[in-house]
Amino acid sequence: MGTAAARLRGFLFRRREVWTLTWPARLLLLALLFGGGLLFARQAGNFLAVNEPAGGEYLVVEGWMPAYTYQAAGELWNTGRYRRVITVRAVPDDAVPGPGVTEYSSMGSLVRAGIPRESIVEATGNGVQQDRTFHSAMKVRRWFEDGNITGAKLDVLTLGPHARRSRLLFRKALGEGFEVGVIAVADRRFDSAHWWRTSEGVRSVLGEFIAYLYARFFFDAQIPG
Numbered sequence: 001m002g003t004a005a006a007r008l009r010g011f012l013f014r015r016r017e018v019w020t021l022t023w024p025a026r027l028l029l030l031a032l033l034f035g036g037g038l039l040f041a042r043q044a045g046n047f048l049a050v051n052e053p054a055g056g057e058y059l060v061v062e063g064w065m066p067a068y069t070y071q072a073a074g075e076l077w078n079t080g081r082y083r084r085v086i087t088v089r090a091v092p093d094d095a096v097p098g099p100g101v102t103e104y105s106s107m108g109s110l111v112r113a114g115i116p117r118e119s120i121v122e123a124t125g126n127g128v129q130q131d132r133t134f135h136s137a138m139k140v141r142r143w144f145e146d147g148n149i150t151g152a153k154l155d156v157l158t159l160g161p162h163a164r165r166s167r168l169l170f171r172k173a174l175g176e177g178f179e180v181g182v183i184a185v186a187d188r189r190f191d192s193a194h195w196w197r198t199s200e201g202v203r204s205v206l207g208e209f210i211a212y213l214y215a216r217f218f219f220d221a222q223i224p225g
Contacts (some may be wrong), residue, residue: 045201048161048208050056054181056153058080060140061132062166063089063106063124069185070106073157076183085110085141085152086121088136133166134221135136137173143184144174151177161208165215172221188211208210 021029059082061073077085087106111117123139142154158166163184170180186192187204195201 010080040192041196044209045161045195046203048164048185048212049192050164050167050182050187051184052167052181053083053155054153054179056155056179056181058084058086058154060086060088060154060156060170061106061110062156062158062162063087064096064132065106065185066188068188069157069159070109070113071108072183072185074115076157076214077115077119082155083119084121085115085119086123088138088139089121095186104138125131125206131219133162134169134173134215134219137170138223142169142174144178151180153181155181155183157183157185158172159185160192161164165208165212168215169219169221172215173217173223173225 036123059073061070073085076222078081083118089106090107107117107122110120111170123136123143144150154170155172156163156166161184163182167182170185171178174180184221187200190198190204192201192205196203
């Protein structure tokens, strides 16, 4: 009887040696995770709000931002670096600008900032429900294609932690031949170095970090042939 039971146990179960973490090792792991969390908290805002202009002659301005960002565009224009400003938007048909945001067509805001109207190009599109930054970038791509421009350097002006994702998606949309830089205007609602101290900072930085990871590793950029 005992032998039969032992055989059954041997058929159903297998004995293995299992390694587990000791308490000092567990405490060390917790300390590493805590340290990593602190490092993320200190660096995430600045990581996302990247400033790396390409030094080109085109300035692309996203059309969903607060009014003060267009003043920054005017200051950049006055440096004499750019010869054309491209304002872009891709929004749902029923979209309403949020608090502190100008009209989605930022032409008027750019003119009030001192940029000549004849130097501004609008690349717009309605009826876009998702992936609006990428669709905005595709509008810029089509403008270049319509002008038979196959390569250029350009800088994307955007708001705070949106910068790294904007640059990534514009690079995906424009493809080879185009060098894309980015300029991040500081979001006045929070301090990017201490973003976790305000609810606006937490929502913006964590939301943009997740969106950037999605765009970086999972977004499938469908470029028409």
